[in-house]
Amino acid sequence: MNTPLLEMKDIDKSFSGVKVLQQVQFSLEAGEVHALMGENGAGKSTLMKILNGIYTRDNGSVRIKGTEQSLASPSAAQELGIVMIHQELNLIPHLTVMENIFLGREFTFGPTRLIRWAR
Numbered sequence: 850m851n852t853p854l855l856e857m858k859d860i861d862k863s864f865s866g867v868k869v870l871q872q873v874q875f876s877l878e879a880g881e882v883h884a885l886m887g888e889n890g891a892g893k894s895t896l897m898k899i900l901n902g903i904y905t906r907d908n909g910s911v912r913i914k915g916t917e918q919s920l921a922s923p924s925a926a927q928e929l930g931i932v933m934i935h936q937e938l939n940l941i942p943h944l945t946v947m948e949n950i951f952l953g954r955e956f957t958f959g960p961t962r963l964i965r966w967a968r
Contacts, residue, residue: 852915855912857874861906902926
């Protein structure tokens with residue numbers, strides 16, 4: 850039996866006493882593709898924001914390749930290879946699509962963090 854690439858177990862999340870997620874389970878094996886679908890307010894974005902370190906889960910566990918992770922921030926998630934492109938992204942009109950997608954996550958080098966445009 851293979852260890853899932855990603856496993857979210859018993860994820861709970863509430864906002865101001867309103868339960869948004871209750872004991873949510875999600876598992877992803879290497880090579881699989883999933884789509885999260887549901888009505889507005891179903892908790893899809895909340896679950897992904899927990900995975901991306903934007904929200905902290907109230908309960909449950911997140912395992913990446915079998916190791917439990919805290920995912921305390923988007924940069925912590927990014928170090929594990931998890932990145933989220935938000936559906937309501939505020940675009941900067943004078944940048945290209947690629948530049949908008951990588952905004953804040955540019956490939957840089959050196960102490961002044963110059964952008965590696967070719968990469």
